[in-house]
Amino acid sequence: MSAARKPSAKAEHFDVLIVGAGISGVGAAYHLQAQMPGTTFVALETQETFGGTWITHRYPGIRSDSDLHTFGYRFKPWVGAPIASAEAILNYMGEVISENDLGKHIRFGHTIRRAAWSGKTSLWTLTVERKSDGAMLTMTCGFLWMCQGYYRHGQGYTPEWPGMDTYKGEIVHPQTWPEHLDYKGKRMVVIGSGATAATLVPAVANDTAHVTMLQRSPTYFIPGRNAIEIAEQLRALQVDEHWIHEIVRRQILKNQDDFTRRSREEPEAVKAELLGAVKLFLGEDYDIAKHFTPSYRPWRQRIAFIPDGDLFQGIASGKASVVTDEIERFTETGLLLKSGNELEADIIVTATGFDLLPLGDIDFAIDGKPLKFGDTVTYRGMMFTGVPNMAWVFGYFRASWTLRVDIMADFICRLLTHMKAKGASRVEVAIPDSMKEMKLSSWIDPEDFNPGYLMRGMHLMPKRGDTRDWQHTQDYWGEKDELPKIDLGGEEFVYGGVKMEA
Ligand SMILES: Cc1cc2nc3c(=O)[nH]c(=O)nc-3n(C[C@H](O)[C@H](O)[C@H](O)COP(=O)(O)OP(=O)(O)OC[C@H]3O[C@@H](n4cnc5c(N)ncnc54)[C@H](O)[C@@H]3O)c2cc1C
Numbered sequence: 001m002s003a004a005r006k007p008s009a010k011a012e013h014f015d016v017l018i019v020g021a022g023i024s025g026v027g028a029a030y031h032l033q034a035q036m037p038g039t040t041f042v043a044l045e046t047q048e049t050f051g052g053t054w055i056t057h058r059y060p061g062i063r064s065d066s067d068l069h070t071f072g073y074r075f076k077p078w079v080g081a082p083i084a085s086a087e088a089i090l091n092y093m094g095e096v097i098s099e100n101d102l103g104k105h106i107r108f109g110h111t112i113r114r115a116a117w118s119g120k121t122s123l124w125t126l127t128v129e130r131k132s133d134g135a136m137l138t139m140t141c142g143f144l145w146m147c148q149g150y151y152r153h154g155q156g157y158t159p160e161w162p163g164m165d166t167y168k169g170e171i172v173h174p175q176t177w178p179e180h181l182d183y184k185g186k187r188m189v190v191i192g193s194g195a196t197a198a199t200l201v202p203a204v205a206n207d208t209a210h211v212t213m214l215q216r217s218p219t220y221f222i223p224g225r226n227a228i229e230i231a232e233q234l235r236a237l238q239v240d241e242h243w244i245h246e247i248v249r250r251q252i253l254k255n256q257d258d259f260t261r262r263s264r265e266e267p268e269a270v271k272a273e274l275l276g277a278v279k280l281f282l283g284e285d286y287d288i289a290k291h292f293t294p295s296y297r298p299w300r301q302r303i304a305f306i307p308d309g310d311l312f313q314g315i316a317s318g319k320a321s322v323v324t325d326e327i328e329r330f331t332e333t334g335l336l337l338k339s340g341n342e343l344e345a346d347i348i349v350t351a352t353g354f355d356l357l358p359l360g361d362i363d364f365a366i367d368g369k370p371l372k373f374g375d376t377v378t379y380r381g382m383m384f385t386g387v388p389n390m391a392w393v394f395g396y397f398r399a400s401w402t403l404r405v406d407i408m409a410d411f412i413c414r415l416l417t418h419m420k421a422k423g424a425s426r427v428e429v430a431i432p433d434s435m436k437e438m439k440l441s442s443w444i445d446p447e448d449f450n451p452g453y454l455m456r457g458m459h460l461m462p463k464r465g466d467t468r469d470w471q472h473t474q475d476y477w478g479e480k481d482e483l484p485k486i487d488l489g490g491e492e493f494v495y496g497g498v499k500m501e502a
Pocket residue numbers: 019020021022023024025044045046047051052053054057063064065066067071110111112113147148149150151153196359360361362393395399400401402
């Protein structure tokens with residue numbers, strides 16, 4: 001940061017302020033410390049501990065839906081089974097914090113309420129609520145590293161259905177799962193068929209009287225053994241875990257890249273493979289066409305890996321079942337479906353997704369003007385026009401989120417180092433004059449990827465342009481080579497200095 005700036009004496013100042021201590025925030029802290037020693041920074045986290053998603057979600061069975069070799073950081077080997085419980089992920093993150101002494105940089109119970117940018121001082125001023133005493137603190141920073149995730153943590157998304165108020169049982173959202181919910185011997189209906197429903201159903205199947213997964217339309221799943229053959233082989237050869245981690249990551253990424261390409265080029269073949277794997281668990285007589293054959297081509301929505309096919313084992317055993325139908329209304333005892341059938345339930349779980357929340361509920365202002373984030377244009381899904389000294393870590397949909405935590409950290413640290421060398425205190429991205437006529441469209445192409453939370457909240461997200469520089473390509477394979485080569489002297493980066501008032 002430029003030495004020209006002198007923050008106010010009252011406010012605590014940091015060169016960089018990280019918002020959130022989920023997997024992105026902890027990764028940001030690690031890289032900042034490792035790549036930019038001497039930089040002052042803090043990570044502020046609303047919750048009482050680190051973990052983000054993996055602390056918020058406490059429903060039975062909560063686990064990753066992608067492998068931990070790529071969901072783990074590149075710098076710390078993952079040594080467990082590829083699909084991991086929230087507890088194992090939290091342990092891993094805890095080790096990253098303790099092994100690197102990051103704890104001293106993280107403050108829990110601190111919620112950022114307001115972020116105001118001043119072009120005069122080239123500083124962000126943050127209003128932060130401290131939970132322990134309700135105090136409103138003021139902090140300043142030179143750069144905001146946004147790791148606040150993308151959804152509202154406090155509450156999940158539950159659609160309004162007629163008759164919900166007449167239902168005498170319990171309605172539960174997985175995001176706010178009651179700690180002592182007693183479902184033993186009870187009839188449970190789980191509405192939804194995404195990764196959460198697919199995790200929850202097998203996890204409660206043995207204890208409930210019966211659990212039904214009620215879906216409006218089917219979803220693709222990939223059942224398979226919760227192990228990675230090449231990792232097992234390398235371990236048997238006593239290869240160093242750092243090597244195993246890197247080799248397995250490359251193997252997985254190669255497989256994913258092939259899968260993404262094949263889903264586009266030969267969707268029918270991929271579809272047949274996915275459905276064939278499900279058939280192995282459920283047998284020829286099961287109505288796979290009705291319950292597990294989506295109308296869309298594979299990869300338009302994230303595909304959950306089902307370790308050891310546990311969801312399908314639950315169905316095959318009769319402890320769980322799937323109903324594909326629509327809800328007409330809630331009744332006193334359960335659900336009346338559009339087909340006229342009724343589902344009786346003591347507990348109804350609405351695994352219906354979350355609410356998109358792009359900026360962590362922080363009230364942003366740029367030089368006194370409220371920021372309309374939806375009016376900005378994104379530079380590579382990292383920075384935003386008209387928003388200086390800020391980057392948001394938004395990971396991948398089809399590959400592990402954390403892959404982008406690492407490569408974005410390299411980019412941000414390179415950018416901060418470049419600014420320091422230049423003596424610049426401000427950086428902003430701007431569409432070059434020659435591209436001013438560029439066609440703008442929504443953050444992502446709904447034809448390519450269309451999960452409900454994004455479709456509901458797309459207007460809140462920045463716009464994308466029509467070249468790779470001006471969109472979140474969702475292409476790790478390309479970005480891993482492109483990001484390190486970004487020319488920070490390019491015309492899309494506008495730097496500024498500061499004339500600081502005393
Ligand atoms: C149930 C579930 C399972 C998932 N499984 C996978 C998976 O297997 N693989 C994968 O790639 N992705 C998965 N995802 C997506 C997942 O959310 C991301 O991969 C990743 O965990 C996001 O990490 P994050 O740190 O960016 O955000 P989050 O985990 O959302 O953490 C953000 C943190 O910022 C804090 N915060 C927000 N606003 C403020 C504020 N104003 N002030 C202070 N603190 C703030 C929040 O309290 C939170 O702790 C899953 C998502 C869910 C919901």
